[in-house]
Amino acid sequence: AQSVTQLGSHVSVSEGALVLLRCNYSSSVPPYLFWYVQYPNQGLQLLLKYTSAATLVKGINGFEAEFKKSETSFHLTKPSAHMSDAAEYFCAVSPTGTASKLTFGTGTRLQVTL
Amino acid sequence: NAGVTQTPKFRVLKTGQSMTLLCAQDMNHEYMYWYRQDPGMGLRLIHYSVGEGTTAKGEVPDGYNVSRLKKQNFLLGLESAAPSQTSVYFCASRHTGENYGYTFGSGTRLTVV
Numbered sequence: 001a002q003s004v005t006q007l008g009s010h011v012s013v014s015e016g017a018l019v020l021l022r023c024n025y026s027s028s029v030p031p032y033l034f035w036y037v038q039y040p041n042q043g044l045q046l047l048l049k050y051t052s053a054a055t056l057v058k059g060i061n062g063f064e065a066e067f068k069k070s071e072t073s074f075h076l077t078k079p080s081a082h083m084s085d086a087a088e089y090f091c092a093v094s095p096t097g098t099a100s101k102l103t104f105g106t107g108t109r110l111q112v113t114l
Numbered sequence: 115n116a117g118v119t120q121t122p123k124f125r126v127l128k129t130g131q132s133m134t135l136l137c138a139q140d141m142n143h144e145y146m147y148w149y150r151q152d153p154g155m156g157l158r159l160i161h162y163s164v165g166e167g168t169t170a171k172g173e174v175p176d177g178y179n180v181s182r183l184k185k186q187n188f189l190l191g192l193e194s195a196a197p198s199q200t201s202v203y204f205c206a207s208r209h210t211g212e213n214y215g216y217t218f219g220s221g222t223r224l225t226v227v
Contacts, residue, residue, distance in 0.1 A: 009154065043204060043220040090156060101147065101172065102206075102216060104156040
């Protein structure tokens with residue numbers, strides 16, 4: 001079975017600082033990987049996804065993530081945090097193939113301070 | 115606008131009552147999913163469907179039933195609600211292409227008292 005682990009349930013950064021949210025996956029074969037963002041009282045919005053093309057994936061709102069097979073990681077980064085980035089972020093994994101299902105991590109709540 | 119629509123958005127049930135949550139998508143997606151979100155636990159898959167007339171169990175199926183009579187609709191039923199089913203429920207759909215993406219609804223907040 002596939003799984004993801006998100007290190008740190010809460011992360012706090014200053015506005016303008018680097019954002020780093022960690023995600024490690026467990027899978028016998030390289031899977032598809034996703035990052036979603038959830039703003040308060042809203043649904044999930046896709047930030048970016050890795051589907052076995054380029055290992056450095058650029059997403060919306062200035063976020064990017066790098067797939068590192070040797071480290072089984074897919075960490076999310078953003079060079080400079082904005083107040084509007086405050087939200088909960090979920091990493092998710094899915095096996096390749098058509099009949100696949102997303103398995104989510106437990107989430108990381110990002111706080112951005114002045 | 116194309117997307118996934120969930121109804122209702124909020125509901126309060128008494129223990130033992132039943133209800134049905136509706137998920138509708140207008141993107142002609144084959145696959146549909148029901149997740150529940152609880153604090154500190156992320157989203158967990160309840161049931162899913164890979165096409166009209168099909169359903170399958172996910173990670174936490176107990177206490178729920180589903181039906182997919184029409185391709186565009188995926189219904190989640192609670193026959194006898196329990197306080198442990200207090201949660202936020204999300205529906206999602208996706209197409210079958212290799213470069214797929216999941217589209218999520220805005221959620222249903224259910225409280226069982």
